[in-house]
Amino acid sequence: MSVYLDYQAAKPVDERVVKEMLPYFNKDFANPASLHGHGDVATEILSQSRKKVADFINAPDAEDILFTSGATESNNMALIGSALKNKRKGDHIIISEIEHISILNIGKYLEQQGFAVSRVPVDQYGIIKLDILKKLITDKTTLISISTASNEVGSLQPIKEIAQIANEKKILFHTDAVASEAVIPIDVQKIPIDLITFSSNDIYGPRGVGALYLKKGVRINPIMIGGGQEKGMRSGSENITGIVGFAKAAEIMKSVINEEASSLKKLRDKLISGVLETIPKSHLNGHPEKRLPNNAHFRFDYIEGESLILSLRDENVSGATGSACSSKTLEASHTLLAMGLLHEEAHGSLLFSLGRFTKESDIDRAIGVLPGVVKRLRKLSPLTPPEFLKEYK
Amino acid sequence: MKSTSYSEKVLDHFRNPRNVGEIEDADGVGKVGNPVCGDLMWIYIKVGKNDKGEEIIDDIKFKTFGCGSAVSTSSMVTEMAKGMTLDKAYEITRKDVAEELDGLPPIKMHCSNLAADALKAAIDNYRTGAEPEVEITTSCQLDTQLILGVEKFVGKGVYKEIPTNLEDLKDKRILILDAGDESLEFALKLTEVTNRVILLTSAKSIPGSVELRMKLKQSEVKILQQSDLLEIIGQLDEVEKVLIHDNDEDENYELTVDAVILLDYRG
Numbered sequence: 001m002s003v004y005l006d007y008q009a010a011k012p013v014d015e016r017v018v019k020e021m022l023p024y025f026n027k028d029f030a031n032p033a034s035l036h037g038h039g040d041v042a043t044e045i046l047s048q049s050r051k052k053v054a055d056f057i058n059a060p061d062a063e064d065i066l067f068t069s070g071a072t073e074s075n076n077m078a079l080i081g082s083a084l085k086n087k088r089k090g091d092h093i094i095i096s097e098i099e100h101i102s103i104l105n106i107g108k109y110l111e112q113q114g115f116a117v118s119r120v121p122v123d124q125y126g127i128i129k130l131d132i133l134k135k136l137i138t139d140k141t142t143l144i145s146i147s148t149a150s151n152e153v154g155s156l157q158p159i160k161e162i163a164q165i166a167n168e169k170k171i172l173f174h175t176d177a178v179a180s181e182a183v184i185p186i187d188v189q190k191i192p193i194d195l196i197t198f199s200s201n202d203i204y205g206p207r208g209v210g211a212l213y214l215k216k217g218v219r220i221n222p223i224m225i226g227g228g229q230e231k232g233m234r235s236g237s238e239n240i241t242g243i244v245g246f247a248k249a250a251e252i253m254k255s256v257i258n259e260e261a262s263s264l265k266k267l268r269d270k271l272i273s274g275v276l277e278t279i280p281k282s283h284l285n286g287h288p289e290k291r292l293p294n295n296a297h298f299r300f301d302y303i304e305g306e307s308l309i310l311s312l313r314d315e316n317v318s319g320a321t322g323s324a325c326s327s328k329t330l331e332a333s334h335t336l337l338a339m340g341l342l343h344e345e346a347h348g349s350l351l352f353s354l355g356r357f358t359k360e361s362d363i364d365r366a367i368g369v370l371p372g373v374v375k376r377l378r379k380l381s382p383l384t385p386p387e388f389l390k391e392y393k
Numbered sequence: 394m395k396s397t398s399y400s401e402k403v404l405d406h407f408r409n410p411r412n413v414g415e416i417e418d419a420d421g422v423g424k425v426g427n428p429v430c431g432d433l434m435w436i437y438i439k440v441g442k443n444d445k446g447e448e449i450i451d452d453i454k455f456k457t458f459g460c461g462s463a464v465s466t467s468s469m470v471t472e473m474a475k476g477m478t479l480d481k482a483y484e485i486t487r488k489d490v491a492e493e494l495d496g497l498p499p500i501k502m503h504c505s506n507l508a509a510d511a512l513k514a515a516i517d518n519y520r521t522g523a524e525p526e527v528e529i530t531t532s533c534q535l536d537t538q539l540i541l542g543v544e545k546f547v548g549k550g551v552y553k554e555i556p557t558n559l560e561d562l563k564d565k566r567i568l569i570l571d572a573g574d575e576s577l578e579f580a581l582k583l584t585e586v587t588n589r590v591i592l593l594t595s596a597k598s599i600p601g602s603v604e605l606r607m608k609l610k611q612s613e614v615k616i617l618q619q620s621d622l623l624e625i626i627g628q629l630d631e632v633e634k635v636l637i638h639d640n641d642e643d644e645n646y647e648l649t650v651d652a653v654i655l656l657d658y659r660g
Contacts, residue, residue: 124589381457
């Protein structure tokens, strides 16, 4: 039995989505820009799809949705596009210390281009410090970009409060909603957010497609220049097949999101208590309550995460780690360090993320194999105190 | 290449490591690596003589904290060295170990391939007759004059005496400097209001009286040994980070904290 608990990294495409997409590979394949009848079919399906994605976040107008190639592109558009547009107003942008790597690196890029970028610190649970955010704002600040939730430890960010602060100060507010879009509904008519990044795959749609929600009246510069598609904001022939899949995924997600989130939460809570109860010196990273309902992020004293993932792989259980040893750069997770964890603690971290197809038996299996795997590695580790090993059942 | 793209041989040694453990009356002990970087290896050797009267490695054991390749290289080096003369074993290089394992992912060649170094350290330890490391339990006196930023942040996250109201420190990430038993007791007390208490000491092992050491070991207090506080860093009049020097590795690194407690301040 193989157990997949890495939904934060990639999700399978829902069968219903695949079925919906199939005709658009070779039957209704035309370019919406063409004037012939085939092109009209494509124009129509593009507009229907846009409506479905807009409905997913209760956007008042389907035209507020711009299709992109995915979350990274949407983030680039939002940050670079608004920084360039507002350059004369100010050159200061605020992000947080625990943003997804794409936002962090765009921040670095903007600094190289002469912009000033501040990073809001977080508390020990990985939640941004609102009071510091307020103090960081200057009259040169043009954009605040904070994700809805940490993609690693799952801590939920005070989006409503940030939106309010930004609104009062007349600063644009962008949020990357990818980590939460499959489990927490967003209603843009309730929370005043100017720009939102979405990914199709994170709601069980195909990869290579995403969207940027751009509130009416918000102006940014395009960063993809070409034939003027997407109202000139994002050139390049529309990925109709992908967009159809994305729209179907959004439609399904909207109808099941609350129900799915509450059943995932039950499974997650079972996983968390199962692990913490059976493994001594194990800890939950992130906030105990204010966390994504599908996120269980642990750390285990005395052991290292890559060897943990390798051992779990032998048991056919897939998870993720924030250990430096598993990353390309050999740096420990920036999120865990920003929360104040020591390097060696960050090394011993393990993320299990659950999703639509997670079964209770998957959770049971993970709880079943983890104690043995952790124990074996602890026996190998010189950091494990001998007296602890002696009493280790 | 992905870090987990290991050869079958690496995976075999990871799954079934050879010669795991410690040798209580070892003749030589080699310790290399740093848990901050994610790799730590300890190798124990027992030295004997062969028929020709040459010194050989009679027995060898290891313990390793680290990634898959760290475990595999440790296991492999013990297998290679067992029965070898000391001179031969001393010549084993990182490259030899990697080759015996049918190669390592390039990114792992340096960081996790310390086993040959650990073996050399164990042989050096035997040859120089150096005492196996003795636990130093006394704390070095704190010299706060060397810490930058103390004055700037007093009252803004830096405490020079025990705060009267513990609630001020609720859920905070706190760094407390080892300044004798009073500071250790306070570190333990802090765990009642927060689960992020870090005790910094320049000692090589857990400081304090026997009783306090036991309590600290069982507590949630994290202890950073062989370390000095260099600087307190923050923006907007609030402590955000500290710069720490790891004396063992001779390296500096930053740590995110909300408060710093220096009880023995004489700056």
